[in-house]
Amino acid sequence: MKRNLRRIVYTVFIVALVLGGYQLLESSAYPEQAPELVKRHFYTSVEVPDSLVFAGEEVPLEYFDVFESLDRELLVNSYFHSQTLRFIKMAPRFFAIIEPILKQDSIPSDFKYLALAESGFDPRAVSPAGAVGFWQFMKGTARDYGLEVSGEIDERYNIEKSTHAACAYLHESYEKYGSWTMVAATYNAGRNFIASQIERQQETNYYDLLLGEETSRYVFRILALKLVMENPRKYGFDIPEDEFYPLWETKTIKISEPVSNFADFAQEHNTNYKILKMLNPWLREAYLTNNASKTYEIKLPAEGFRLLRKQENAEN
Numbered sequence: 469m470k471r472n473l474r475r476i477v478y479t480v481f482i483v484a485l486v487l488g489g490y491q492l493l494e495s496s497a498y499p500e501q502a503p504e505l506v507k508r509h510f511y512t513s514v515e516v517p518d519s520l521v522f523a524g525e526e527v528p529l530e531y532f533d534v535f536e537s538l539d540r541e542l543l544v545n546s547y548f549h550s551q552t553l554r555f556i557k558m559a560p561r562f563f564a565i566i567e568p569i570l571k572q573d574s575i576p577s578d579f580k581y582l583a584l585a586e587s588g589f590d591p592r593a594v595s596p597a598g599a600v601g602f603w604q605f606m607k608g609t610a611r612d613y614g615l616e617v618s619g620e621i622d623e624r625y626n627i628e629k630s631t632h633a634a635c636a637y638l639h640e641s642y643e644k645y646g647s648w649t650m651v652a653a654t655y656n657a658g659r660n661f662i663a664s665q666i667e668r669q670q671e672t673n674y675y676d677l678l679l680g681e682e683t684s685r686y687v688f689r690i691l692a693l694k695l696v697m698e699n700p701r702k703y704g705f706d707i708p709e710d711e712f713y714p715l716w717e718t719k720t721i722k723i724s725e726p727v728s729n730f731a732d733f734a735q736e737h738n739t740n741y742k743i744l745k746m747l748n749p750w751l752r753e754a755y756l757t758n759n760a761s762k763t764y765e766i767k768l769p770a771e772g773f774r775l776l777r778k779q780e781n782a783e784n
Contacts, residue, residue: 514542514703522691523576523648527675534675541685541692546703551588555693556700557713558589562602564715565627573635581693582652583634585686591625591749600624603634613637620756620762625749649674652690657683717770718747724763727756737768744768 511523516539520527529535545552564579586604587593599606601624607617615623623629641651641659653674654662662677671677674687696703727733729750734744745751747767758764 486695506522508674511547514539514546516542517695520691520695522652522687523578525647525649527691531675537685538691541688542695542703545689545692545696549705552696553705553707555584555589556705556707557711559697560712561715562589562627566631569628569631570635573632573639575635575638576648576689578694579634579638579652580647581690581697582655583631584693584697585690586655591627600626601630603630603775605630605633609637618752620753621750622752623750625752629750645672647672647674649687652687653677653679653683656686710752714776716747717773718767719770720765720767722763722765723756724758724761728757730754730756739769740772743773 474621496716514599516529518529520529520538527534529537529538558588562583563580566583567577570577570579570719583602587602589602591602593602593604594600595604597606600610602623603624604612605624605691607624608618610624610630610633615626615629615633617624638651639656641654642648644659645651645654650662650672657679661683665677666672669677678684696705700707721737730744731754734741737744741754744766747769751766756764
């Protein structure tokens with residue numbers, strides 16, 4: 469019993485000694501401010517720009533409500549460090565796929581941030597309402613825009629095809645509203661809801677409409693993502709280029725016949741089931757019956773696909 473008591477006393481003494489030394493070190497480094505620095509962390513506000521453009525349209529930052537709404541979303545994205553860091557690291561990989569399609573389909577490049585706001589760069593994203601993929605299509609809407617949705621195939625998970633479908637939807641909305649900002653709002657709330665609010669409030673400008681919490685913040689979240697992603701260091705994110713996630717280097721093959729087992733199929737093409745499904749999340753089963761003999765394009769990893777680029781550079 470006495471031996472255990474001595475051990476306890478000795479342990480308490482050592483802990484007190486260490487803590488006292490730590491406080492002394494803090495006090496010597498900051499002799500006048502040590503107590504405050506030990507207790508507090510200091511946070512700063514983020515800079516809201518004097519002017520901002522979305523898809524060629526000016527954001528009226530001279531209005532206090534618009535300014536404060538953008539400030540709110542900038543704070544959220546600037547201080548949600550882990551998520552925003554991940555977005556910045558992943559952006560080159562997925563923007564390299566999305567941007568050329570937006571350009572090809574004559575959609576402003578800023579809409580890539582809408583895709584990010586919708587899915588968080590998760591090709592497998594599924595909302596509580598059942599919207600799926602990068603562009604969060606509902607099943608019926610996806611079929612309306614030419615995407616195949618079945619038990620074995622769901623092209624809402626196909627980044628290229630769903631981006632083309634989203635571009636068609638966005639164009640139709642622009643023809644109706646003549647404003648890309650309103651197009652972004654309707655993507656979140658739906659055309660019918662926005663149309664009803666325009667009629668009710670007799671306003672046609674997004675920034676003049678009273679909308680629900682989600683839609684009233686939606687465009688500002690896109691704007692905040694645009695600002696942070698275009699100038700990360702300005703908002704406190706300093707990431708070396710070699711820490712960005714590498715682009716996916718792939719090759720494409722076409723199949724028009726059934727596939728009895730995609731695990732076997734993957735091994736036959738020098739990869740595995742995990743990587744095959746990573747590159748083709750629209751393949752929803754471990755097989756493909758393909759009774760209609762439809763032609764599908766399947767991505768396969770190029771040689772060295774899984775190697776980190778810095779390792780490859782070191783070997784070279």
